[in-house]
Amino acid sequence: MVQIAIMGYGTIGSGVYDVVNTNQAIIQGNLGKELRVKYVLDLREFPGDPVESVLVHDVNVIINDPEVEIVVETMGGEHPAFEFVSSMLKAGKSVVTSNKNLVAAKGVELMKLAVEHNVNFMYEASVGGGIPIIRPLTRSVLPINDVDEITGILNGTTNYILTKMYHDGSEMASVLKEAQEKGYAERNPEADVEGYDACRKIAILGSIVTGQQIDYQSIPTEGITHVTKEDVLYAKKLGRVIRLLGTCRKVDGTYYAEVAPYMVGSNSPLFAVNGVFNGIMVHGNMLDTVMFYGQGAGSHPTASAVMSDVVDAAAHTGRIIYPGWSGDKIRLGEYDEWKHVFLLRFLGDADRKEAVEAVVGPIQVVEGCVPGEIGFITGSITNRDVAEAAKLEGFISRFRVKR
Amino acid sequence: MVQIAIMGYGTIGSGVYDVVNTNQAIIQGNLGKELRVKYVLDLREFPGDPVESVLVHDVNVIINDPEVEIVVETMGGEHPAFEFVSSMLKAGKSVVTSNKNLVAAKGVELMKLAVEHNVNFMYEASVGGGIPIIRPLTRSVLPINDVDEITGILNGTTNYILTKMYHDGSEMASVLKEAQEKGYAERNPEADVEGYDACRKIAILGSIVTGQQIDYQSIPTEGITHVTKEDVLYAKKLGRVIRLLGTCRKVDGTYYAEVAPYMVGSNSPLFAVNGVFNGIMVHGNMLDTVMFYGQGAGSHPTASAVMSDVVDAAAHTGRIIYPGWSGDKIRLGEYDEWKHVFLLRFLGDADRKEAVEAVVGPIQVVEGCVPGEIGFITGSITNRDVAEAAKLEGFISRFRVKR
Numbered sequence: 001m002v003q004i005a006i007m008g009y010g011t012i013g014s015g016v017y018d019v020v021n022t023n024q025a026i027i028q029g030n031l032g033k034e035l036r037v038k039y040v041l042d043l044r045e046f047p048g049d050p051v052e053s054v055l056v057h058d059v060n061v062i063i064n065d066p067e068v069e070i071v072v073e074t075m076g077g078e079h080p081a082f083e084f085v086s087s088m089l090k091a092g093k094s095v096v097t098s099n100k101n102l103v104a105a106k107g108v109e110l111m112k113l114a115v116e117h118n119v120n121f122m123y124e125a126s127v128g129g130g131i132p133i134i135r136p137l138t139r140s141v142l143p144i145n146d147v148d149e150i151t152g153i154l155n156g157t158t159n160y161i162l163t164k165m166y167h168d169g170s171e172m173a174s175v176l177k178e179a180q181e182k183g184y185a186e187r188n189p190e191a192d193v194e195g196y197d198a199c200r201k202i203a204i205l206g207s208i209v210t211g212q213q214i215d216y217q218s219i220p221t222e223g224i225t226h227v228t229k230e231d232v233l234y235a236k237k238l239g240r241v242i243r244l245l246g247t248c249r250k251v252d253g254t255y256y257a258e259v260a261p262y263m264v265g266s267n268s269p270l271f272a273v274n275g276v277f278n279g280i281m282v283h284g285n286m287l288d289t290v291m292f293y294g295q296g297a298g299s300h301p302t303a304s305a306v307m308s309d310v311v312d313a314a315a316h317t318g319r320i321i322y323p324g325w326s327g328d329k330i331r332l333g334e335y336d337e338w339k340h341v342f343l344l345r346f347l348g349d350a351d352r353k354e355a356v357e358a359v360v361g362p363i364q365v366v367e368g369c370v371p372g373e374i375g376f377i378t379g380s381i382t383n384r385d386v387a388e389a390a391k392l393e394g395f396i397s398r399f400r401v402k403r
Numbered sequence: 404m405v406q407i408a409i410m411g412y413g414t415i416g417s418g419v420y421d422v423v424n425t426n427q428a429i430i431q432g433n434l435g436k437e438l439r440v441k442y443v444l445d446l447r448e449f450p451g452d453p454v455e456s457v458l459v460h461d462v463n464v465i466i467n468d469p470e471v472e473i474v475v476e477t478m479g480g481e482h483p484a485f486e487f488v489s490s491m492l493k494a495g496k497s498v499v500t501s502n503k504n505l506v507a508a509k510g511v512e513l514m515k516l517a518v519e520h521n522v523n524f525m526y527e528a529s530v531g532g533g534i535p536i537i538r539p540l541t542r543s544v545l546p547i548n549d550v551d552e553i554t555g556i557l558n559g560t561t562n563y564i565l566t567k568m569y570h571d572g573s574e575m576a577s578v579l580k581e582a583q584e585k586g587y588a589e590r591n592p593e594a595d596v597e598g599y600d601a602c603r604k605i606a607i608l609g610s611i612v613t614g615q616q617i618d619y620q621s622i623p624t625e626g627i628t629h630v631t632k633e634d635v636l637y638a639k640k641l642g643r644v645i646r647l648l649g650t651c652r653k654v655d656g657t658y659y660a661e662v663a664p665y666m667v668g669s670n671s672p673l674f675a676v677n678g679v680f681n682g683i684m685v686h687g688n689m690l691d692t693v694m695f696y697g698q699g700a701g702s703h704p705t706a707s708a709v710m711s712d713v714v715d716a717a718a719h720t721g722r723i724i725y726p727g728w729s730g731d732k733i734r735l736g737e738y739d740e741w742k743h744v745f746l747l748r749f750l751g752d753a754d755r756k757e758a759v760e761a762v763v764g765p766i767q768v769v770e771g772c773v774p775g776e777i778g779f780i781t782g783s784i785t786n787r788d789v790a791e792a793a794k795l796e797g798f799i800s801r802f803r804v805k806r
Contacts, residue, residue: 132543140535272675290697
């Protein structure tokens with residue numbers, strides 16, 4: 001028998017408890033032995049809930065019980081998750097987490113601690129919710145390929161908002177309000193709409209791909225709060241949709257990482273990732289393009305990813321199987337130097353073309369989207385070039401266009 | 404050092420040779436040891452090709468060399484691949500194959516043989532080309548989930564033809580001819596357009612999901628040769644696209660398997676899988692829907708999948724790591740009983756509605772697609788019901804509509 005503990009009985013923790021109970025026979029059939037939740041740690045009481053019989057309030061009960069082999073961390077946040085997880089690893093227990101904040105901020109430290117104690121620190125559920133991504137990436141793609149790009153729609157809330165803005169032609173603020181009422185967005189939506197959530201996730205994916213630590217604080221992060229219904233009109237005119245992308249790319253041997261909204265065309269598999277779904281696109285030099293698609297959040301899907309790690313850990317006691325990355329911090333390319341295709345919006349008409357071309361080189365005109373203004377599609381130009389163009393008279397905004 | 408041999412220096416075999424040479428440092432970095440191709444077996448000569456130095460014509464050279472630990476089979480076809488692979492397994496070598504015909508017809512036998520000799524028989528590349536599917540399915544999804552559906556666009560040639568028919572409004576025959584000229588379709592396209600290729604692949608995926616042998620001969624298989632430009636007009640009217648789907652589904656505890664063209668709506672992630680790409684959708688009771696997308700064929704992508712198995716095998720010498728399924732044949736549900744939503748086309752107009760409803764129950768009328776005829780969308784009805792409807796006066800055709 002394998003005995004596990006769950007720390008945190010919130011959305012995901014209760015999902016894990018559910019999955020273990022609902023699919024007990026399947027899990028047991030796969031593992032070849034019974035798997036049981038011995039403890040659930042939470043400060044709250046849950047009167048009448050089936051969890052009551054295994055509920056504990058003191059983390060030391062779990063730390064000191066040698067029968068608990070694997071601990072699931074679904075508390076969220078950096079502290080006290082970090083301290084609790086450290087104690088579990090030191091006590092010789094493998095830890096499985098769904099906590100992107102913890103992995104992005106303290107992952108390297110915890111992986112090192114896990115190796116020192118010959119246990120695993122696993123985090124499939126920290127990115128992409130239920131989508132199998134960490135395991136396929138590290139076991140099927142990276143051992144064979146030079147991966148030069150990983151780009152994902154990593155946040156379901158913002159994708160829901162952007163999809164709805166596109167279909168309804170409405171402004172961000174009203175869609176956000178509706179999403180909050182429906183429970184698709186949090187009362188305090190900053191982590192989602194400002195791109196902070198996607199930033200942690202691309203930091204994790206980028207660190208795995210490069211094999212070195214990418215500090216999430218070093219990733220230029222732009223959310224969706226500035227996206228307007230006029231931007232949507234341009235996207236439609238261009239046959240594109242707007243998506244918030246977290247991306248890590250290698251260009252001429254240098255890695256760049258970023259979170260920002262893009263206009264995405266139908267040549268990209270990310271074009272069709274709508275609503276609350278997530279999609280993660282990987283490009284390898286041999287593999288070409290693959291995409292992993294699914295529910296990026298939600299109690300049961302995320303719990304499925306957590307449990308895939310638990311089962312993997314249970315089948316590999318005493319063996320380090322999970323990928324880590326080096327604590328050496330990677331030197332990312334300069335933001336100013338990174339090149340994109342941009343849509344530049346200006347007040348006025350096509351007469352502005354010459355003045356803009358003088359700064360950014362050849363451009364294409366996009367007419368008839370919004371009265372009183374004109375759009376230009378640039379070639380591949382640097383963020384520095386764009387900053388120069390923004391100084392021109394009549395400049396309204398710039399929007400990245402995914403190649 | 405790990406030494407491997409490649410049997411068959413065709414499209415995929417030469418891709419494998421290329422991948423090993425191009426990404427040698429990446430593979431070595433991952434494995435922690437050098438990986439070298441000691442032999443390539445092919446009956447042909449390749450004067451001037453770098454493979455010349457390792458080319459052999461006698462399979463016994465490989466069988467009798469104890470230094471060769473892993474053998475890649477990229478010959479294709481059932482024979483002599485089966486005999487060669489059997490000999491390798493008996494000689495204590497793990498075998499990695501890209502050969503769907505071999506896996507669908509002889510997989511169970513070869514898996515058993517592999518286990519008897521404590522080696523692995525691996526087949527990631529036999530389905531979905533470069534897309535990681537077998538490994539994520541068996542290691543991330545199935546250990547946790549009751550999977551009630553796996554449905555895929557499993558053949559790039561037919562998907563290319565269907566995508567092109569949709570965009571150009573042209574007939575199958577002319578698109579096929581063009582695809583043959585461009586090298587996207589074979590001179591003898593039967594295996595693709597009649598669905599035989601997709602049939603092998605869904606037999607493999609279905610066997611993995613159910614854990615029991617699904618004989619490909621037992622899967623009702625309908626190709627795309629009967630798809631007309633009028634069908635495309637109906638699909639467009641319904642906001643759908645036409646896709647050849649291989650599917651294995653569990654309904655009320657009974658499994659059904661099938662290959663057939665469907666009209667697919669934008670609520671499905673398969674809707675956006677265009678051109679030569681493949682997409683495989685999996686639905687689990689906890690996971691909900693995930694999709695794996697990528698290049699379903701091609702030299703380097705498929706070779707990447709082959710090599711992911713090779714690296715996995717090399718890291719697990721003496722340990723059985725690859726999933727098999729039982730040789731017990733599954734009893735599939737009766738074809739006549741399987742339910743779908745159908746589009747029924749009839750000569751005439753909406754006056755026919757009553758007569759058709761008398762046979763298949765409530766239907767919706769689809770008007771204005773093709774002069775002189777009328778379409779009806781049924782509820783969920785059995786294939787038997789459809790066979791009855793087909794006896795009615797004026798019946799033209801029936802087309803499955805994916806829910």
